[in-house]
Amino acid sequence: MATTDATKVAARPPRPSGQRRRSRLAMRNTLLGWSFILPNFLGFALLTLVPIVVLFYMSMTNWNVFGTANWVGFDNFERLVGDGSFRIALLNTLYYSALHIPLTFVVALGLALLLNNKLRGVAFFRTAAFFPYITSIVAIAIVWNLLFSPDYGPINEILRFFGMENPPGWLTSSDWAMPAVVIVSTWRDMGYYMILFLAGLQTVPRELHEAARVDGASTIQRFFNVTLPSLRPTTFFVTVMLTINSFKIFDLILVMTEGGPGQSTLVLSQFIYTKGFEESQFGYASAASVALFFMCIIVTVAQFLLNKKRSV
Amino acid sequence: MTGLLAPPEDARALRKLADSSPPPRPARAASPWRRIGRIGLYLVLIVAAAGLFAPFIWMIASSLKTANEVFSIPVTWVPEVFVWNNYVEIWTQSDMVTWLRNTLFLSVVVTFLQVLTGSFAAYGFARIRFPGRDALFLVYIGTIAVPWQSYMIPQFILLSELKVSNTLWAIVLLQAFGAFGVFLMKQFYETIPEDLSEAARLDGLSEYGIWRRIMLPLSIPALASLALLTFVNTWNDYLGPLIYLRNPDLWTIQLGLKSFVSSLYDTNYALLFAGLVISVIPIAIIFLLGQKYFVEGIATSGMKG
Structure with missing residues (x-):
């Protein structure tokens, strides 16, 4: 990060000026800095910081619709542990993550590698692949819901065409609803992560590839020994974002399945x-929010530490 | 926590990515195997493109069908008769005008506030050194790892106490002051040489003047990225409006179309698809005009939503 720019500002009047002068400068800079930050900070504090702090207090109370709250300590958390729906929501969230993270990672990286080739139409495709990501969830969910329709949907029609006698019921089947959601979310997100990977691939030194080629390394060997290690800052970032985004998955499920059929796609959010x-x-x-909060924080910190350890 | 940020060298590499192909490799003798490999790559590319766009094509095709043809078997990709009337009828059968007006209002106000306060605060973080600055920025960054879903409840109660829930201002507050804008603009400001502001400072320009006269004009690409991403994000937001906007007069296009699906006993899907296409068109236009800025914005900040 460029603290260097800022040091220059602070070091600007280097004249021997004495303690008082320096502290006056610090005061002036503090006021100046806060005057820039304050308009945004007021909103940020009110809408983000205060709610996060209040969250922990609320999780220890029985706050209800009338706004009356009594302190109940850890009762809410004890209740969570015994709550079957919560357990299902937690397991479903982990199930979704276990499918979505590796699938999106592989597809996005594959697309990035493909589009890093010199092919006609690549420049167009690079930005076009990103379009699903900025299309609204509502439009996407409604369209895919109908594409997945078991009897009339194009997807099952294609599957029948290829000889599948009993194609899955997708969103009507408790076994297939979650995979269907994962397919849609992967389709939607891959362009975004592909851009991150493509950006990372630009930084892989070409000479390394050439050297490995001269040494007789195959394409696959070069991928594992040159490309992947050079991509590590990007893969770290992608994994963290993928994990957080998977844990908090909500709007897509809300519009596509509302958690159903039954509770088969009920997630934490x-x-x-x-x-x-x-x-x-x-x-x-x-209390359930606190659980989600810590899941995201713990995974982020853990991956951060792991990344640090490996890069030493 | 700074490890959370996209590697900065990636962003720089991407500046050129959006509109150029990779540099040509030194020509090698094209063996038949290479040619087969290239054909294979093209095939993969075509299949990927088909998979990527099929849902959109189906959406557009269905919006021009009759209500019955949407679910005809076998699936028709080109409507038998083009029912352009769907695009007329959707306006009379729903409150599209209200929904679009609300959505446009929110998107414009949020984008304006986010760009203004974000770039202003970013200048404070990037160029003015004061005690506690780095710690404060770390707090900003730290909230990226905290999903909104985990504090939406206290936030809702807070805004209800302030009597802004069930008004459009709730969504403005919700979206306009994110850490995102500050972060993206700070990343960009740090690439602008300090000498420029130094010279302006010697000429007697205040820090506010430097922000206004030097930094803002120089950061137009970053401002464009931020503005486009914020606009699209607000336009597409579903959860915020779902929680805060109970009154149908306040609904956004996303809420409206979702309600359109569930409210009609016998939903005319062709009509619904026309509505969906209309809701996606502004985004598609913005995307086509500013794709470079989207890609750069994502690569610089590595985050959205």
Whole structure:
């Protein structure tokens, strides 16, 4: 990060000026800095920081629809442990992540490698692959819902054409609903991660590839021994973002399946939403939010430490 | 936590990526195997493109069909009769005008505020050194790892206490002050040589003047990235409006179209698809005009939403 620019500013009047002068400068800079940051910070604090702090308090109360709250300590968390729906939501979130993370990672990296070739039409495709990512979830979910329709949908028609007698019921089947959601989310997200990978690939030194080629390394060997190690800062970043985004998956599921059929696609965020906004158990929902909060923080910190250890 | 940020060298590499192909390799004798390999690559590319765009093509095709033809078997990719009337009828059968007006209002106001406060704060973070600055920035960055879903409940209660829930201002507040804008602009400001502002400072320009007269004009590409990403993000937002906007007069296009699916007992899907196409068109136009800025914005910040 460029603290160097800033040091220059601070070091600007280097004249022997004494303690008072320096502290006056520090004061001036503090006021100046805050005057720039404050308009954004006020909103940021009110909308993000305060809610995060309040969240922990709320999770220890039985805050309800009337706004009355009594301190209940860890009761909400004890209740969570015994709550079957919460367990299902947690397992479904992990199931979704276990499918979505590797699949998106591989597809996005594959696309990036493909588009890093010198082929006609590549420049167009690079940006076009990104389009699903900026299309609204509602449009995407509605379109895919109908594409997945078991009897009339084009997807099953194609599967039948290729000789599959009983194609899956997709969103109507509790076994196939989650894979269907994963297919859509991968289709949507791959362009975004592909751009990150493509950017990373530009930094892989060409000479390394040439040297490896001269040494007789095959394409596959070069991928594992040259490309992947050079990409490590990017793969780290992609993995962290993929994990956080998988843990918090919500809007796509809400529009596509609403957690169904049954509870087969109920995820953590939806559990929070239902308990909070539909059943008005704000305290209990906050406890589940705390769980989601720590899942994301722990995974981020763990990957950060792992990345640091490996790069030493 | 700074490890959370996209590697900066990637961003630089991407500056050129959007509109250029990779540099040509030194020509090698083209063996038949190479040619077969290239044909294979093209085949993969074509299949990928088909998979990528099929849902959009189907959406557009269905918006021009009759209600019955949407679910005809076998699936028709080209409508038998083009029912352009769907695009007329959707306006009379739904509150599209209200939804679009609300969405446009939100997107414009949020984008304006995000760009203004974000670039302003970024200048404070990038160019003015004061005690606690780096710690404060770390707090900003740290919130990237915290999903909105985990604090949406206290946030909702707070905004309800302030009596802004169920008004459009709730969404403005929600979207306009994110860490995202600050972060993206700070990354960019740090690439601008300090000498420029130094010279301006010697000429007697205040820090606010430097931000206004030097940094803003120089950072137009980054401002464009931020503005486009924020606009699209607000246009597409579903969860925020779902929680905060209960009154149908306040609905955004996303909420409206979703309700259109569930409200009609016998949904005319062709009509619905016309609505979806209309809701995607502004995004598609913005994307076509500014694809370079989208790609750069993503690569610089590595995050969105």
